[in-house]
Amino acid sequence: MAREASYKQVPQQEDASEKKPHGLSPARAAAATVLYCLAGPSLIFLNKHILVEVEFPYGSALSLLGVTMSTLLSIIALMLGWFPCDQTRSLTPQTYCTRVLPIGIALGLCLTTGNVAYLYNSVAFIQILKAFAPVVLLLVLFAARLEKPSATLIASIMIISGGTAVAVRGEVELSLIGVAYMLASEFFEAVKLVMTQILLVDRKFGSVEGLAVVGPAAMAALCVCTILGEDWRDAMEKVGERPLLFLAASLGGVVVNLATNMMVAATSALTLRVTSLLRNIGIVFVSTAILRDSTLTLLEGVGFCIALTGFVLYQHARRNPTHSFADIWRDLTTFCGGR
Numbered sequence: 001m002a003r004e005a006s007y008k009q010v011p012q013q014e015d016a017s018e019k020k021p022h023g024l025s026p027a028r029a030a031a032a033t034v035l036y037c038l039a040g041p042s043l044i045f046l047n048k049h050i051l052v053e054v055e056f057p058y059g060s061a062l063s064l065l066g067v068t069m070s071t072l073l074s075i076i077a078l079m080l081g082w083f084p085c086d087q088t089r090s091l092t093p094q095t096y097c098t099r100v101l102p103i104g105i106a107l108g109l110c111l112t113t114g115n116v117a118y119l120y121n122s123v124a125f126i127q128i129l130k131a132f133a134p135v136v137l138l139l140v141l142f143a144a145r146l147e148k149p150s151a152t153l154i155a156s157i158m159i160i161s162g163g164t165a166v167a168v169r170g171e172v173e174l175s176l177i178g179v180a181y182m183l184a185s186e187f188f189e190a191v192k193l194v195m196t197q198i199l200l201v202d203r204k205f206g207s208v209e210g211l212a213v214v215g216p217a218a219m220a221a222l223c224v225c226t227i228l229g230e231d232w233r234d235a236m237e238k239v240g241e242r243p244l245l246f247l248a249a250s251l252g253g254v255v256v257n258l259a260t261n262m263m264v265a266a267t268s269a270l271t272l273r274v275t276s277l278l279r280n281i282g283i284v285f286v287s288t289a290i291l292r293d294s295t296l297t298l299l300e301g302v303g304f305c306i307a308l309t310g311f312v313l314y315q316h317a318r319r320n321p322t323h324s325f326a327d328i329w330r331d332l333t334t335f336c337g338g339r
Contacts, residue, residue, distance in 0.1 A: 032259070032266040033275060039259040041283045043252035045291070048118050050249060054242065059115030060108075060225035061235040065246055066253035067111065067222060071215025073254055074208050083208040091213065099199040104217020106192035111218070112225050114185035120178025122294030124287035125171050127280050129179065131307040132164045133186045134314045140190040146197060156314035163306030170299030207261050273315055277308070 050056045078085045091100070117126055135157050141147035168174065205213060226232050239246045263272055284304065288296040296304075 029266040032262040035259040036263040039255045058230045058235045060112045063111035064222040065250045067218050069250035070253050074212035087203050101217045103195050104214050105221040106188050107218040108221030110188035113181045117178050117181040120175035124284045124294045127283045128167045128304045129182045136186040137190040144194050152317035156310045159310030160307050163303045167300045167303030170297040
């Protein structure tokens, strides 16, 4: 949950983490990678099943269950002394309302709109749209003057945008409402990240402590969305009819957070990025080729590949902000064995 205090410092910190040895066994690193690759996709397909097949069209309520479970377990872990909570002790009610609450609201809206998007579009298409997230983040960072446009970042934005546009054009079951919800989710995610950098610049929360702090604010936002925008009585009845299914979905969020933390601890930042990219490709493959809940057209696949190319360029630009296109070409030819 917690992010680096300053976005501009992320590349340097990641590079340092990639160079230092972790001292962890290959078996643990492999186990963390497998769990990371399975936990997230499993939760995505489970939530899709609940939203569509179980006919539980309540994105806010479903998000509320997961956030509540993760928050409660995080608070219990802090109370038992399993994780440090130095930053939490110094929080005042005024600080919480002015700095943490806006972040929690953005998180709640991000989760809600992200879940609702699955009601309108397939899992594969949603994953393709997620490749557009860096564009939204960079635009928000540019607007907040936390990032200066560079040639490589602008190029990555153009490539990702072009690829996403091609993919949208090739989607045979396109729902513009679903696309709007997904873009809204990416916008709120970007706003959450930017507000974290601005409002919590002087605090460094651990992953568990950060979830325990921001979780209640997100729960409050999700409660309001559920009560005002959804049939919460029907939602409660359906949860009561299938308690184990919804318990699994709630615990799934905990497992995803655990898997991500294990992956960060057991591998390098570069490995995490590459694994995340391959995992998203795997979700598209499973959705279209194995579960067959959607059809991936040739045009859509081409657009996805173009967007992924832009995403790789974006990641390279973030890790190497001073590199020019000549430097990138040199790195590429070196990687491929050229001169």
